[in-house]
Amino acid sequence: xxxxxxxxxxxxxxxxxxxxxxxxxxxxxxxxxxxxxxxxxxxxxxxxxxxxxxxxxxxxxxxxxxxxxxxxxxxxxxxxxxxxxxxxxxxxxxxxxxxxxxxxxxxxxxxxxxxxxxxxxxxxxxxxxxxxxxxxxxxxxxxxxxxxxxxxxxxxxxxxxxxxxxxxxxxxxxxxxxxxxxxxxxxxxxxxxxxxxxxxxxxxxxxxxxxxxxxxxxxxxxxxxxxxxxxxxxxxxxxxxxxxxxxxxxxxxxxxxxxxxxxxxxxxxxxxxxxxxxxxxxxxxxxxxxxxxxxxxxxxxxxxxxxxxxxxxxxxxxxxxxxxxxxxxxxxxxxxxxxxxxxxxxxxxxxxxxxxxxxxxxxxxxxxxxxxxxxxxxxxxxxxxxxxxxxxxxxxxxx
Amino acid sequence: xxxxxxxxxxxxxxxxxxxxxxxxxxxxxxxxxxxxxxxxxxxxxxxxxxxxxxxxxxxxxxxxxxxxxxxxxxxxxxxxxxxxxxxxxxxxxxxxxxxxxxxxxxxxxxxxxxxxxxxxxxxxxxxxxxxxxxxxxxxxxxxxxxxxxxxxxxxxxxxxxxxxxxxxxxxxxxxxxxxxxxxxxxxxxxxxxxxxxxxxxxxxxxxxxxxxxxxxxxxxxxxxxx
Numbered sequence: 142x143x144x145x146x147x148x149x150x151x152x153x154x155x156x157x158x159x160x161x162x163x164x165x166x167x168x169x170x171x172x173x174x175x176x177x178x179x180x181x182x183x184x185x186x187x188x189x190x191x192x193x194x195x196x197x198x199x200x201x202x203x204x205x206x207x208x209x210x211x212x213x214x215x216x217x218x219x220x221x222x223x224x225x226x227x228x229x230x231x232x233x234x235x236x237x238x239x240x241x242x243x244x245x246x247x248x249x250x251x252x253x254x255x256x257x258x259x260x261x262x263x264x265x266x267x268x269x270x271x272x273x274x275x276x277x278x279x280x281x282x283x284x285x286x287x288x289x290x291x292x293x294x295x296x297x298x299x300x301x302x303x304x305x306x307x308x309x310x311x312x313x314x315x316x317x318x319x320x321x322x323x324x325x326x327x328x329x330x331x332x333x334x335x336x337x338x339x340x341x342x343x344x345x346x347x348x349x350x351x352x353x354x355x356x357x358x359x360x361x362x363x364x365x366x367x368x369x370x371x372x373x374x375x376x377x378x379x380x381x382x383x384x385x386x387x388x389x390x391x392x393x394x395x396x397x398x399x400x401x402x403x404x405x406x407x408x409x410x411x412x413x414x415x416x417x418x419x420x421x422x423x424x425x426x427x428x429x430x431x432x433x434x435x436x437x438x439x440x441x442x443x444x445x446x447x448x449x450x451x452x453x454x455x456x457x458x459x460x461x462x463x464x465x466x467x468x469x470x471x472x473x474x475x476x477x478x479x480x481x482x483x484x485x486x487x488x489x490x491x492x493x494x495x496x497x498x499x500x501x502x503x504x505x506x507x508x509x510x511x512x513x514x515x516x517x518x519x520x521x522x523x524x525x526x527x528x529x530x531x532x533x534x535x536x537x538x539x540x
Numbered sequence: 541x542x543x544x545x546x547x548x549x550x551x552x553x554x555x556x557x558x559x560x561x562x563x564x565x566x567x568x569x570x571x572x573x574x575x576x577x578x579x580x581x582x583x584x585x586x587x588x589x590x591x592x593x594x595x596x597x598x599x600x601x602x603x604x605x606x607x608x609x610x611x612x613x614x615x616x617x618x619x620x621x622x623x624x625x626x627x628x629x630x631x632x633x634x635x636x637x638x639x640x641x642x643x644x645x646x647x648x649x650x651x652x653x654x655x656x657x658x659x660x661x662x663x664x665x666x667x668x669x670x671x672x673x674x675x676x677x678x679x680x681x682x683x684x685x686x687x688x689x690x691x692x693x694x695x696x697x698x699x700x701x702x703x704x705x706x707x708x709x710x711x712x713x714x715x716x717x718x719x720x721x722x723x724x725x726x727x728x729x730x731x732x733x734x735x736x737x738x739x740x741x742x743x744x745x746x747x748x749x750x751x752x753x754x755x756x757x758x759x760x761x762x763x764x765x766x
Binding site for chain 2: 143145146149150445448449453459533537
């Protein structure tokens with residue numbers, strides 16, 4: 142028997158019992174739609190969070206002064222523990238696998254250019270800032286002074302600062318007053334927008350050593366270490382910890398790795414996705430019972446037809462395949478309907494609430510469809526076997 | 541070419557053994573026109589099912605074209621049915637979902653014959669049986685006579701050597717019944733062996749050889765020259 146003929150025969154019974162087939166398929170469709178819809182939202186959230194986090198670039202480990210046991214606020218910044226310094230940053234730079242080390246601190250100051258002033262966020266950073274974090278410089282670039290300690294008074298300004306203070310003029314080469322001191326403008330950042338509530342465009346970047354002077358501080362708030370992508374985070378954390386303990390004598394600092402934060406987030410989302418999958422699984426089970434019921438009815442109703450097929454020379458196996466493929470056809474169509482429903486509702490929700498990120502991974506869609514077909518197959522086995530094993534003579538005389 | 545040797549068939553009903561066929565010895569030659577008659581329960585339907593390999597003898601041997609078909613497995617028997625045997629039933633047994641043409645096509649679909657060849661064969665048969673304009677009708681849109689003609693087309697589309705007809709005119713009025721009978725008898729010219737099971741003595745008497753059965757036994761076997 143050719144596949145095309147099998148499809149014709151299978152779809153003929155589907156078309157004859159349209160309503161019944163539709164309702165049976167609907168059971169599967171609802172299950173698949175639920176799974177697809179909820180995983181779409183889950184995956185959308187996942188990707189959204191991932192994007193928010195990794196906007197700063199991945200493979201970055203942050204070292205902060207003060208040992209914290211919890212996720213609470215870091216009092217070490219103002220406390221009496223030993224500071225994390227530019228020397229610490231230099232020492233970390235000599236570790237293996239390290240690409241960039243960015244010392245950092247943050248404060249607020251008034252910036253002024255030719256009579257226009259603005260209070261803004263001042264980030265003290267290192268010269269490799271734009272390379273380590275995925276932030277692009279629109280024009281000019283970061284300072285290149287090799288020695289962080291001796292870096293001259295230079296500034297890279299955010300897009301908003303340029304807009305507010307300079308308008309259409311080019312700021313490169315001009316001098317900007319920050320907290321009363323003169324800084325030469327060497328670069329302008331590309332607009333980045335808000336990241337986790339911080340406006341990254343309303344910002345100026347100056348060398349960390351200058352920021353320490355400006356804010357009258359003797360230590361850094363953090364040192365960010367970017368490392369090679371092929372090195373596991375754990376290895377890098379161990380290396381950094383060893384080096385810092387070596388320098389400080391004890392663990393009076395906190396290491397925060399992006400990867401760890403993402404892992405925690407991922408595992409929470411995974412549990413959610415699993416729970417949703419289990420719920421969908423229950424409705425799929427109900428759908429499977431529907432298919433089992435309808436196929437059992439079909440075998441009973443069409444007993445005479447089965448007898449006829451046997452008389453016309455159908456093998457037991459052909460009868461089996463015919464009924465199995467009917468069950469699979471039902472569930473495959475139901476699955477397809479469920480996919481369309483799920484994706485449709487997900488996209489509809491996204492249109493209604495643009496803030497809700499949705500994303501349907503192709504793999505999930507394919508897996509869902511395969512699951513639907515497998516369910517049809519499993520539910521169809523018992524009725525199809527019964528059909529195949531009917532005694533031809535008795536079957537022929539059933540009316 | 542068909543030979544039954546000592547064939548018995550017993551059914552178990554409750555805890556009783558009921559014999560439907562008892563020690564049947566029968567030889568049918570190619571191209572013969574045979575009628576099998578007898579009252580209900582005489583075993584004539586069981587005999588037909590036995591000849592059509594739908595039923596297996598409880599004991600005895602069935603030789604078809606010299607080969608012992610009693611010992612074949614399901615797949616081999618299905619193949620013999622497909623290639624050598626055609627069935628025509630009293631209640632037509634058309635698949636209601638399929639068109640007349642698709643019903644005729646069914647045995648060829650099961651045999652895995654390519655679509656082009658099937659279409660060609662179906663077209664010729666439908667034309668021969670005067671069904672060309674009914675090809676795309678579903679069975680419930682056809683008259684009884686037309687339905688039985690579709691069924692005969694289906695039974696002969698694989699060019700079988702034996703055609704087994706179980707009361708083929710039983711559900712038809714007299715005139716239509718005669719037309720169907722003429723159609724079946726016309727197949728004899730192609731060398732087919734026609735076995736007709738019937739209640740109707742008038743129809744049974746048309747055969748070249750009349751077999752009467754009673755209680756699972758052949759009680760008379762008469763040849764008549766026509």
